[in-house]
Amino acid sequence: MSALTRLSADELLLASREIDAGLRQTDLSVPGISCGGCIHKIEEALGKLPGVTRARVNLSTKRVAVDWRETEGPPPLGEALTGLGYDGFLYEAREDAKDPQLVRLIRALAVAGFASLNIMGLSISVWSGAADEIRNLFHWLSAAIALPTLAYSGRVFFKSAWQALRHGQTNMDVPISIGVLLAFAMSLYDTILRQPHAYFDAAVSLLFFLLIGRTLDHVMREKARSAVKGLGRLAAYGATVVTPNGRRTYLSTEELEPGMTILLRAGDRIPVDAIVLHGRSDIDASLATGESVPEPVAPGAALRAGTLNLTGPLTIHATAASKDSFLAEMMRLMEAAEGGRAHFRRVADRAARLYAPVVHSAAFLSFLGWMLATGDWHHAATIAVAVLIITCPCALGLAVPMVQVVAARALFEHGIMVKDGSAMERLVEIDTVIFDKTGTLTLGHPGLRRDITVDEAPLAIAARIGSHSHHPYAKALAAAVLPADIAFDTVAEHAGLGLEARIGKDVWRLGRGEWALDEAFVQSGTGTVLACNGKFVQSFAFEDELRAGAVAAIRTLRGHGYALEIMSGDTPAAVLPVAEELGIERVQARLLPQEKTAHLQVLAKTGHKALMVGDGMNDAPALVAAHVSITPGSAADVGRQAADFVFLRSDLESVPFTISIARKADRLIRQNFAFAALYNVVAVPAATGGYVTPLAAALAMSGSSILVVANALRLSPRWARREQSEGVL
Template identity: 80%
Template structure:
């Protein structure tokens, strides 16, 4: 049984939990069926599932290979998995795909484990040979080493062999070509010597070489993959599907990609808007932070426009789609992020640049060593042994470990300070930064409104507002509830009106806390700013709020400015909301009321002008900008997508983490340069010694391992107890 058929073991409760309510008593389930290939598959699956008890509708989407099923809740979940398995199709819950593990990382870890285990055992056998084992005993140990090395090279070495072969097929070369040649030639020479009862074989050199190289390759892969999750995270904000009103007045649940402009969609509180739309009926508050970065809910009424990915908070809505999912606001944001990440892949790490020179030099040196010793001695065995030693001793283990080892140690040092590293190469880029851009809400500020001190407020009115506000999750209501002890009043009822405010009754008195135009009658309504408290339509007090600066904001801005960084605020908030924060921090350059695309365009303009930008932001609307910036950071309180898009995430509440990360990055940069200097010096000394014939493949492997250990030891100096 394949892993995909695991859905046949799903209990009815699990299938019920994974389903969605379409209408009263009607639920919807989605399955992924990779085996769907043609129209015949569609007919067979729809007919079989449509006949199951309680199923009212079954629909197959060929392009996404997904099966959507509507079923009556009273009949219980139908046996969907068993039915599809009986038809010959593997199937699983569609959501399970989101949690798929990185298969490449799994392969590399397994290859590393096999190489390490094999190297340990072959080294143990080699010690016996070095200790004096001779004759048949020595040959037996060599054959045992060969028996261990051969499957190890076939399994663990394929990572390098496949890459080298693909490069050679295109008439090119890369660092894996000399690695593969060195490993295969060392094994072939050792097998030849074993067959002819030679005193020494170098299986240990070949396998140890793979082990050290796989350490560096695995660390590098882990750091790179962490930088590729941002677009996937943003994609998870897309609504999975929506309940639409069919032409005959019924209801049906369809996937987001099936929604077309003009369709009528029903939204409940807590639903995400699936596509760009306009409100037809209903009132509610929308969390539009994805688009504007503003943490406060945005009221919507009939006629209001909605952007895909934003969240419906408080009331049911009937909306009309005005764009397909591929043309929606959320899809545009994902395209912006993909374009920015695609541009980022053009960044060349120091090791990649060094490889341009390394590969042809090593190949030429090994070939010349072989030809020179053939001409001098006529002994092909000796000439080939020396050529193999040249390939092994100059193997780029130290070069391959120079960057990822420092990055891993630096990541540990940052972690102990509460900073998570998402992309190791960001530490290189962080050293180059000359301009820092901050988002406002949730970055320079805590994103939590607090009541602005007002000596004119009547404490009794504030206590009543706190009592009413405690019944709502609206940020302003919560700020009022936290500003004073609630009044000891037992209201007859407190009702929240979506998009308007709270209404409380006690006896004949009607109290309202919310928008001025709704809470206050007559001429006072036009004068009521902020969140107002009224009684029987009479204005009692208007409460104003402010956002609290994040601890350490002033010190961080001052430190960055002292280091030569130009400082700028780039926010989706209104200019009036940004101005007080900019004034408090002494920041003169301010970009306000920007949409995600405009933020990205501004960063691209700065890059075109030659600036290297650090973007520090937290909002959903900052995600494309975080990816597009030269390097980016986000607080741990940021939206999930913001954290995934950023290169660094700091968990402590203050902004000291920004300046600390820059300091660590500069120390890491110095150590990386030292490692490369050592690797270059090592090769300058080792190469002529190997060409001169003074090094055997085993000694070459030991020297190569020693250079790797030195690089690792130098990287460890970056630890919290080390210096740099």
């Protein structure tokens, strides 16, 4: 039975959308559509259902759009399709897929951890003196546990190693795979021959420790790739289109083409770049400009895809397809910038370039030397396995992700979330800090300026009128003073212009001066004014309050030699006072997203590495393109997803604090690598000299990993709080 036949009429109604007065549209997915005959059969059958005015089939997308009259209720679409032999489902435009690689890593890690604990338990019994039949039984039990564990958990490394070898190359997974497989093979051989020693525990423990590092590394990397997906969610699912014959239909955004006439309601996102044909409204254009104040639009105004229609209905003319729109361009900018991040290799990746050939050479020379010296291939192979195991890069693999995890915890204690672990490495390298203004240096919520004389009585009247609107300026007035106790007869909002309130014969207007005032009084006030019967009463000015800690953060960063800039989409009149108050001399205003990205690229080409601190949706490409980026928790979703760090507290001093943690983490990572190098300098000669068994090699390898983890734990929240109290950067 089709999924649609089990849906109630209410569910079909909720899944539909209004395209005209009394007319709704439902989109269905019908996977069985395969030819022109299917199209004709389905359109004819659905078109005969009660209330259906039109049914259209799209063969390429296997989608059916059905228009039906709301007064007659949802038609029995599921039953009709089932009767034709088709399965139908409600069409879903987007689905968020899980990360299959992360699921595989977590399952592999869980299996390896469980198996490692069990085999270690059996090994303890052997170490404690179990002999003969009991020892052999425990060895066979260990083999029975290790074999499926290697087959399941080890494929993470085996697959990578095999792909490298097939192309005549090598990587870190090659010696890991050889060491694990040889340890198991030698142990199985010795178990069959009833030898006293087997090293199944060494093989499985290797996998467990390595999978910890691989999983942590994958989580950090994937978090950095979510920004483009988040920006894509800002795209409208579709829009109501007026066809040349005057009919209304709903099309997905991908189906919209230049030249189409589109109807928008208040609250709709602009689906594609367009020009206003009819209507007036206010547009939230912060995605494009970063400007916190809504932008009034009228016929002839240009609209960018992804911006939000706030207050009034609009009829617009599409000027670009979705793939060529402003939002698509922003996504391409972010994808290009994220692709550039591949050049920032992890410290572990750089250190591992010589690892595989050195380890292979050491193991081979050990086997060859002992074979020539003793003629005992078993003893020579055992020593070669010990060399591979003792040099397996558990400490190397944990050196970076463990410090990053502990550093992330220290930052979390201070209300700072880490989106990308490698960003801590990059944060240490910066020499320039660039700030957005609105929502970053300032709170992004306009408030009434009190340094300008404002009479309380007109302000109270304006507050009463403003309480009827969600416009930021109206809300600021309503919050500035107790509203006057006036009951207006009517209050109406004129999109893009302001509010009009009537009481008796008096008409009060609050909004744009050229609209609120008669021609004779237009020069009396500019900006937002209050007028009665066209006569000027009071004008109001607004300002954005500095974020807490902004002054202290700028002072700290300047004191440590960082170059400071402001790069904003706001007007120069809004940006310059903030720059002057903070003492920042390098200022750029009215920048579009691509201009911000271009400036960062110029800085990078001249050898500068910039930290971008921004919050707006228009900052997202710049946040990705910067060497490293930080955004406040109040930022737009796309900004939070694009940034490497997110600080949840309102205090801007989180920026220098994050830098201090990154510097400490950098020192600990370098210490871990120094220890790993020293460990190998001592361990490799000992193993090649025959002084280390595979079991002792596994214990040494585990011990080195534990020491690396212990060193990472030195970066504790307690240390972070002490650094903060001492004012250390």
